Amino acid sequence: MAESFKNTVVNSFIWKFLEQCGAGGAQLIIGIILARLLLPEDYAILIIATVFITLSQIFIDSGFSSALIQKKEITDADTSSVFYISLCVSILLYGVIFLASPFIADIYDEPLLIPVLRVLSLTLLIGVISSMQKVFISRNFQFKKQFIVSIIAALISGIVGIVLAFMGYGVWALVGQQLTSAVLIALTLQILVGWKPKLLFSLTRTKSLFSFGWKLLVSSLIHQMYDSIRNLTIGAFYDKPSLAFYNKGEEYPKFLSSSLDGTVQAVLFPAYAKYQDDKKALKFMLSKALSTNAFITFPAMFGLAAVAEPFVSLLLTDKWLFCVPFLQIFCIYYALQPITSANLAAIKAIGRTDTLLRLEIIKKIIGYSCLICTLPFGVMTVAVGALVSKTLAVLINGYPNTRLLGYTYKEMLKDLCPFILLSAIMAGIVYSIQFLGFSALITLCIQIPVGIIFYFGAAKLLRMKTLDFAVSTVLDYVKSLRK
Numbered sequence: 014m015a016e017s018f019k020n021t022v023v024n025s026f027i028w029k030f031l032e033q034c035g036a037g038g039a040q041l042i043i044g045i046i047l048a049r050l051l052l053p054e055d056y057a058i059l060i061i062a063t064v065f066i067t068l069s070q071i072f073i074d075s076g077f078s079s080a081l082i083q084k085k086e087i088t089d090a091d092t093s094s095v096f097y098i099s100l101c102v103s104i105l106l107y108g109v110i111f112l113a114s115p116f117i118a119d120i121y122d123e124p125l126l127i128p129v130l131r132v133l134s135l136t137l138l139i140g141v142i143s144s145m146q147k148v149f150i151s152r153n154f155q156f157k158k159q160f161i162v163s164i165i166a167a168l169i170s171g172i173v174g175i176v177l178a179f180m181g182y183g184v185w186a187l188v189g190q191q192l193t194s195a196v197l198i199a200l201t202l203q204i205l206v207g208w209k210p211k212l213l214f215s216l217t218r219t220k221s222l223f224s225f226g227w228k229l230l231v232s233s234l235i236h237q238m239y240d241s242i243r244n245l246t247i248g249a250f251y252d253k254p255s256l257a258f259y260n261k262g263e264e265y266p267k268f269l270s271s272s273l274d275g276t277v278q279a280v281l282f283p284a285y286a287k288y289q290d291d292k293k294a295l296k297f298m299l300s301k302a303l304s305t306n307a308f309i310t311f312p313a314m315f316g317l318a319a320v321a322e323p324f325v326s327l328l329l330t331d332k333w334l335f336c337v338p339f340l341q342i343f344c345i346y347y348a349l350q351p352i353t354s355a356n357l358a359a360i361k362a363i364g365r366t367d368t369l370l371r372l373e374i375i376k377k378i379i380g381y382s383c384l385i386c387t388l389p390f391g392v393m394t395v396a397v398g399a400l401v402s403k404t405l406a407v408l409i410n411g412y413p414n415t416r417l418l419g420y421t422y423k424e425m426l427k428d429l430c431p432f433i434l435l436s437a438i439m440a441g442i443v444y445s446i447q448f449l450g451f452s453a454l455i456t457l458c459i460q461i462p463v464g465i466i467f468y469f470g471a472a473k474l475l476r477m478k479t480l481d482f483a484v485s486t487v488l489d490y491v492k493s494l495r496k
Contacts, residue, residue: 262339
């Protein structure tokens with residue numbers, strides 16, 4: 014890999030990491046404040062509404078964004094055509110949700126869902142405005158701009174949400190937060206990136222992009238429908254607090270995973286795409302991405318599982334303690350995410366979207382089977398079933414790269430095993446500290462530094478190459494800035 018391109022990737026990684034930690038951290042703190050002010054029932058209403066918005070967003074994108082990022086050269090006709098198609102689809106879907114909201118509210122016996130759905134779905138129209146700006150940011154590795162946008166949106170929308178919660182608006186505080194965030198992202202991206210659609214439309218070029226993107230559309234839809242159906246089913250079969258505890262237990266591991274793994278993948282997909290014709294380079298990048306990501310993600314997830322009870326008690330108050338076992342299960346669930354996403358990003362960069370679609374179909378057959386089998390036995394069993402299907406998905410996602418890149422399961426296990434074992438030992442030590450009987454605050458203050466010191470100290474003593482690689486990469490990048 015050329016040194017200049019390596020520095021570009023590292024620079025992008027740093028800005029993307031700052032975005033995830035800065036904006037994500039702000040959202041996390043704001044979310045904690047809102048969770049202390051609002052009731053689990055308020056969150057349950059938003060969760061149900063968000064499912065329909067998220068599914069609609071997949072239809073709006075139609076895989077076009079990934080197709081534009083993956084394509085070596087794009088034109089104004091490409092970007093403008095995609096924009097107009099996305100805009101038309103978003104208007105259509107907004108109308109569908111507007112009309113369907115009374116029927117959805119009847120299913121969940123919650124009249125408040127009608128106005129919430131109709132207002133929240135406005136984010137579909139707003140999101141189209143910023144979609145193309147994000148494509149240019151990814152293609153050109155301009156993640157510094159994304160960092161600025163995310164920070165501004167997170168802070169201002171968070172303040173809006175907190176003010177509304179203090180004023181007693183309940184679920185509308187969460188709706189106001191999301192709507193404000195969508196507007197701010199669209200406005201600031203327009204200012205910083207400045208892309209505008211032109212009066213161009215090419216059906217031929219759109220068909221070319223769709224030939225790549227439609228398989229991603231179906232793959233994303235299958236994947237998102239699985240997660241959505243879990244939430245919708247829990248909301249329909251069990252009470253709203255159960256859905257809120259389940260979702261809140263997933264929220265923090267998911268945030269941590271997106272901050273760490275999401276940073277790497279957002280940068281690596283366009284980087285992989287640059288080397289899509291060099292299988293040897295791709296295999297090297299995949300191996301390094303897996304080991305480096307696992308080096309950070311596994312201890313973070315195992316550590317969060319170990320401190321779950323004092324963490325929830327201190328930050329969210331005892332009314333949310335029922336989410337602790339869900340949080341611990343999803344820590345293991347999302348610890349596996351780096352393996353899944355790294356393998357899928359490599360397959361996508363090569364252009365094998367047909368393979369991605371087949372993988373999604375196989376994985377979701379397994380996932381739906383687990384959901385159907387576990388649903389009668391309670392919400393906790395549903396969470397365990399999700400973990401089982403995730404574990405099987407790791408094996409399924411890794412298989413294509415054993416043929417496409419020659420990256421075998423044995424090599425993958427060799428890259429991952431040291432971090433799994435070391436993280437598990439660290440988590441056991443950290444978890445045992447809570448038996449000393451201290452308050453939640455003191456327990457956390459002891460657990461966190463003990464976990465960090467043990468993990469990185471042990472990595473240094475064991476002379477883990479990934480630690481040296483991460484340190485040397487950052488040092489090389491700092492040196493390049495001084496030249």
